Amino acid sequence: MITIVFFLKKKKRIFAKKMVLKIYIDTSIVGGFFDKEFSTETNALFDRLKKREVVFVLSDVLKKELLNAPPKVRDLLQQYEECCFEHVELTHEAEYLANLYIKEKVVGATCLEDCQHIAIATINKVDVLASWNFKHIVNLNRIKGYNSVNMKNGYMILEIRNPKELIDYG
Numbered sequence: 405m406i407t408i409v410f411f412l413k414k415k416k417r418i419f420a421k422k423m424v425l426k427i428y429i430d431t432s433i434v435g436g437f438f439d440k441e442f443s444t445e446t447n448a449l450f451d452r453l454k455k456r457e458v459v460f461v462l463s464d465v466l467k468k469e470l471l472n473a474p475p476k477v478r479d480l481l482q483q484y485e486e487c488c489f490e491h492v493e494l495t496h497e498a499e500y501l502a503n504l505y506i507k508e509k510v511v512g513a514t515c516l517e518d519c520q521h522i523a524i525a526t527i528n529k530v531d532v533l534a535s536w537n538f539k540h541i542v543n544l545n546r547i548k549g550y551n552s553v554n555m556k557n558g559y560m561i562l563e564i565r566n567p568k569e570l571i572d573y574g
Contacts, residue, residue, distance in 0.1 A: 428461040428525035431469040432536035448571040461490045463524045498523040510549030515540045522550050532563040542566050
């Protein structure tokens with residue numbers, strides 16, 4: 405969590421405002437909550453959500469993908485208060501950017517939904533995108549490719565991490 409300090413000259417008081425980290429999550433994060441291999445770190449990330457140290461940014465692409473998930477995965481996010489989430493949509497701009505990733509051969513056409521997640525997170529200027537998808541998303545060569553396309557098209561670099569890098573180790 406980041407703390408920003410404001411100074412007021414007249415009253416000479418210092419106020420601290422905590423900036424909450426905005427984390428765009430893809431479907432692998434929701435599924436990772438129940439996956440033996442990923443549950444420890446994913447649950448720790450959800451603990452940060454519960455403590456309101458982070459906000460999860462959810463897209464309509466995620467919601468669509470969750471429709472086909474097992475009930476416990478599909479219903480997980482409903483266990484948290486609405487104030488824990490920010491909702492974003494797949495816009496025409498995001499669709500265009502997602503298609504650019506494919507056109508530039510960052511990934512193949514079968515990875516359109518992964519590209520949509522990246523594009524939505526980029527356009528919405530989230531702090532970080534979290535994923536367990538090491539093949540198409542959390543992969544150094546892919547990250548370089550996505551960010552190369554972003555920079556060539558006037559977008560900022562997107563931080564892409566797995567939950568191990570986003571939990572608080574005390």
